[in-house]
Amino acid sequence: MSPNKERWIDVDGRGRLVLPMGVADHYGIKPDTRILLQETSRGLYLQRPITQPTKVYVELTSRCNLNCRTCIRNAWKEPQGDMSIAVWERIIESLKEMPTRPDVFFGGFGEPLLLTDIAWKVAQAKSVAGKVELITNGILLTDACSRELIDAGLDILWVSIDGATPDNYADVRLGATLPQVFENINRFANMRHRTNLIPEIGVSFVAMRRNIADLPALVKMSYKLGISRFMVTNVLPYTEEMCREMLYIRSMELLDSTPSPWSPRIDLPYIDLNDASQEPILETIRNRNNVHLNGVPMVQDRERCPFIEYGSIVVGWEGNVSPCLGLMHGYDTFLNGQRRKIRQCVYGSIQNQSLLSIWEAKEYAAFRKRVQEFDFSPCTWCGGCDMVNNNEEDCSGNMFPTCGGCLWALGVIRCP
Numbered sequence: 001m002s003p004n005k006e007r008w009i010d011v012d013g014r015g016r017l018v019l020p021m022g023v024a025d026h027y028g029i030k031p032d033t034r035i036l037l038q039e040t041s042r043g044l045y046l047q048r049p050i051t052q053p054t055k056v057y058v059e060l061t062s063r064c065n066l067n068c069r070t071c072i073r074n075a076w077k078e079p080q081g082d083m084s085i086a087v088w089e090r091i092i093e094s095l096k097e098m099p100t101r102p103d104v105f106f107g108g109f110g111e112p113l114l115l116t117d118i119a120w121k122v123a124q125a126k127s128v129a130g131k132v133e134l135i136t137n138g139i140l141l142t143d144a145c146s147r148e149l150i151d152a153g154l155d156i157l158w159v160s161i162d163g164a165t166p167d168n169y170a171d172v173r174l175g176a177t178l179p180q181v182f183e184n185i186n187r188f189a190n191m192r193h194r195t196n197l198i199p200e201i202g203v204s205f206v207a208m209r210r211n212i213a214d215l216p217a218l219v220k221m222s223y224k225l226g227i228s229r230f231m232v233t234n235v236l237p238y239t240e241e242m243c244r245e246m247l248y249i250r251s252m253e254l255l256d257s258t259p260s261p262w263s264p265r266i267d268l269p270y271i272d273l274n275d276a277s278q279e280p281i282l283e284t285i286r287n288r289n290n291v292h293l294n295g296v297p298m299v300q301d302r303e304r305c306p307f308i309e310y311g312s313i314v315v316g317w318e319g320n321v322s323p324c325l326g327l328m329h330g331y332d333t334f335l336n337g338q339r340r341k342i343r344q345c346v347y348g349s350i351q352n353q354s355l356l357s358i359w360e361a362k363e364y365a366a367f368r369k370r371v372q373e374f375d376f377s378p379c380t381w382c383g384g385c386d387m388v389n390n391n392e393e394d395c396s397g398n399m400f401p402t403c404g405g406c407l408w409a410l411g412v413i414r415c416p
Helices: 083-097 120-127 143-152 166-172 178-195 212-220 249-255 276-287 356-359 363-374
Strands: 037-040 043-045 055-058 103-106 132-136 158-161 201-206 229-234 266-268 291-293 312-315 320-322 329-333 336-342
Touching: 055 083, 083 120, 103 120, 120 132, 120 143, 132 249, 143 178, 158 178, 166 178, 178 201, 201 212, 201 329, 212 229, 266 276, 356 363
Parallel strands: 055 103, 055 312, 103 132, 132 158, 158 201, 201 229, 266 291
Antiparallel strands: 037 043, 312 320, 329 336
């Protein structure tokens, strides 16, 4: 079912909504299911229920062939390795047990193309899943690898690119060469003509002070390289050096604040940003959190976990099952200039349980409900106590894992 698809629905004689055929099954809407209803200025919004897994992130390896400035390895002490065949086979069996076919995303904190059998794993996942996606740095996207991935039925290939010029790219992704990556993408794109331009090609861009000026040039290259989508995220700082690269310090203050009753609502139309309008528009919306574009708020009105909302579940290379990428491993990061220790959160292991049984366990279900309600302390902007230094507990009484300091929930950090 394609995203953002509009459908007419009926209301029966008792005032109940009647969903079109297949919609209830696709979104896991069953009798007695609770669904969050949000009233917005544009109407009513029904959030996907959190009772059914719809996307499985699979970290096939935590190893990588690069040493990027932005990488978690700069603050990591965990051992690295590849997923065993036994764990992989358990994943395939678990996917077969799912009530509906979830999407599978090959990614995490390693480079999937390091595995010589990656195309075979894509084909296996495709046989029991919905869409299959994969993210790579593009260095190992050879002629043979490209052909195998296309033949395996991959739906979306994501490539991490953090610069538009060789010097700027190499400044972030140490040990890589941009011309080689562009050549690999171009060859991959040309191979797709016999498959009606499938897989789709996307680019993931980590925005920082040192590379943000390259984004427009990179977007312009999309037509030449066959790139159809861009996912732009901010940098998650694992080191003090990366703290100086952040582009969202003021934005976080706006995201974490509620519009004041004295703060005027600003409704903007679609408008050209040119020499005459750009500066006045930016000055009008700067430092204001009650701005709407064509009726849509430019700042989300509450914390939202993209992993919980979209029914995601994460399997690390060892087989541990976590609720999101941010809790898949333990590591140090920085929040508002303070070092913050993140403890890994695991709800089970696929080595001795199925994905569905882990998902349906009471403790995991209770955590998803708690995150959906998001009654955590506002650690992302407060920083008034030592509890902000880890995700063990917060000053609202929540115990591990606490999500008040999560930048994914504010839309600051984003993943495909």
